[in-house]
Amino acid sequence: MSAPAISFHNLTLGYDRHPAVHHITGEVAQGALLAVVGSNGAGKSTLLKAIVGELKPLSGRLDLHGNGKRDIAYLPQVVDIDRGFPISVFDCVAMGLWHETGASGGLDPSCDVRVAEALEAVSLTGLASRPVGALSGGQFQRVLFARLLLQDAKIILLDEPFRAVDARTIADLIRLIGQWQSEGRTVIAVLHDIELVRRYFPETLLLARDVLAWGETPSVLTPVNLDRSRRFDEAFDDHAAVCHHDEARETA
Amino acid sequence: MIHAVLDPFVEFAFMRRALVGCLAISMTAPPIGVFLMLRRMSLMGDAMGHAILPGAAIGYLLAGLSLFAMSLGGFAAGLAVALAAGLVARSRVIREDASLAGFYLISLSLGVFLVSVHGTNVDLLHVLFGSVLALNDAALLLVASIATVSLVTLAVIYRPLVLECFDPYYLRSVSNWSSPTHLIFLVLVVLNLVAGFQALGTLMAVGIMLLPAVGARFWADNAGGMIAVAIAAALLSSFAGLLISYHYNVPTGPTVILACGAFYLFSMLAGRRGGALWGLMPAKHLEA
Structure with a gap:
């Protein structure tokens, strides 16, 4: 197994003291293609938010092994994007070059070529000059993938990337993800489609607030594990007792 | 015709200054208005106009009809409200519109309270409605300086500002520009309102900021184009407003803003991007 890209050390994440991800320990190897699976409220998105630094851990530690903002690209589940904004598809995708252009750097001709290549990779070549408001939901998701492509990040986090996307687009996007992996990038994707995970993702993390299973996909997605996952109770208890897991472990 | 257009400015210094x-x-x-609109904060300009008024009034009460005191007071009050609202909204418990409403109402009532306690004065109408025909050198210098500073600043923060409006999540994930950009933009809003109230008054200043901007949306499909159209419309409206007010002897500030309003209504009807008249004559659809 190659060097880790991300390590969780007994990490607990949550909101207002209520844990959403409970005592997770483990490593994501560089170049891994990891699917995160679990019921609603199981902590999948929370885990990704913690990796991008949007959420501070309640306890425990997250080690990114020197990877900073520059190295992580993140496609959130709920994109807070103003689709009515007057901006062209080309300009939107070109924002993926932020790390090179910064706030005021110009786009030289080689950048134009790369933006065009990214658009071609997601089969949107003909739509470059259209406003993003004119795109369908699936086309817009492709635009976001093209932008991710240009970010050229070592770690790519996808939170339910195939929402509202048709089968052909899923196939295209899966191909892109496979390409990322072959380039040695680490990809973590939150997914609901178990069949998709079985087919394309070698490694799976099954979450239900606690880690139910983590490892090679066939050994994780067993009927028993999936049944446990389905019975996960997402409601948190307002009167839950304080968790003493850490102390117990230390004295044990 | 040429005389009607040029003579007022050739003959009278106050018209040239105006x-x-x-x-x-x-x-x-x-341009500030364009971004306010794109951020869906159009009504913020109005709220900020109210937030500035009490500060200017306090400056007036302390130092009389002094340009410097009133501008400084207005700027301080506006900035305090904008920054407080912005910072509270960053905490993401309440949204910006709600926190802004809270702070500007406090500012407004505090201002009215102070003015009432110290006795009112008719000259305050000057603050409310401006006096574009009585701009002195100091006022012109202030307006020009603010225009320069804010255009240069806008050029520097242009890309982060576009991203902050379009996809703030993404901006936050790739850089640390998000909060600074937002706060700098709020400062620019306040500065421009202060510049505007010298000439047009606090309430009218909001008009020249927003009316050309919302009208421009009917003509352009990108932020840069909208800014160009909005500036052109504002220049034209100012010129037309001054001339009309001169020839028909009507109040200047409102006439300028009404000219901006006419541009907005015209755009709504005739604008190439979604104007109502074009909807009445649907062109045949294309093949793909």
């Missing part, structure tokens, strides 16, 4: 002041404001306020 024109210079209005042109300066027309260069700087509309």
Whole structure:
């Protein structure tokens, strides 16, 4: 197994003291293609938010092994994007070059070529000059993938990337993800489609607030594990007792 | 015809000053308005106009009809409200519109309270409605300086500002520009309102900021184009407003803003991007 890209050390994440991800320990190897699976409220998105630094851990530690903002690209589940904004598809995708252009750097001709290549990779070549408001939901998701492509990040986090996307687009996007992996990038994707995970993702993390299973996909997605996952109770208890897991472990 | 257009400015220094002041404001306020609109904060301009008023009034009460005191007071009050609202909204418990409403109402009532306690004065109408025909050198200099500073600043933060409006999540994930950009933009809004109230009054200043901007949306499909259209419309409206007010002897500030309003209504009807008249004559659809 190659060097880790991300390590969780007994990490607990949550909101207002209520844990959403409970005592997770483990490593994501560089170049891994990891699917995160679990019921609603199981902590999948929370885990990704913690990796991008949007959420501070309640306890425990997250080690990114020197990877900073520059190295992580993140496609959130709920994109807070103003689709009515007057901006062209080309300009939107070109924002993926932020790390090179910064706030005021110009786009030289080689950048134009790369933006065009990214658009071609997601089969949107003909739509470059259209406003993003004119795109369908699936086309817009492709635009976001093209932008991710240009970010050229070592770690790519996808939170339910195939929402509202048709089968052909899923196939295209899966191909892109496979390409990322072959380039040695680490990809973590939150997914609901178990069949998709079985087919394309070698490694799976099954979450239900606690880690139910983590490892090679066939050994994780067993009927028993999936049944446990389905019975996960997402409601948190307002009167839950304080968790003493850490102390117990230390004295044990 | 040529005489009617040029003579007022050739003959009268106050008309030339008014024109210079209005042109300066027309260069700087509309781009700010475009971004306010794109951020869906159009009504914030109005709220900020109210937030500035008490500060200017306090400056007036302390130092009389002094340009410096009133501008400083207005700027301080506006900035305090904008920054407080912005910072509270960053905490993400309540949204910006709610926190802004809270703070500007406090500011407004505090201002009215202070003015009432110290006795009112008719000259305060000057603050409310401005006096574009009585701009002195100091006022012109202030307006021009603010225009310069805010245009240069806007050029520097242009890309992060576009991203902050379009996809703030993404901006936050790739850089640390998000909060600074937002706060700098709020400062620019306040500065431009302060510049505007010298000439047009606090309430009218919001008009020249927003009316050309919302009208421009009917003509352009990108932020840069909208800014160009908005500035052109504001320049034209200022010029037309001054001339009309001169020839028909009507109040200047409101006439300028009404000219902006006419541009907005015209855009709504005839604008190439979704104007109502084009909807009445649907062209045949294309093949793909």
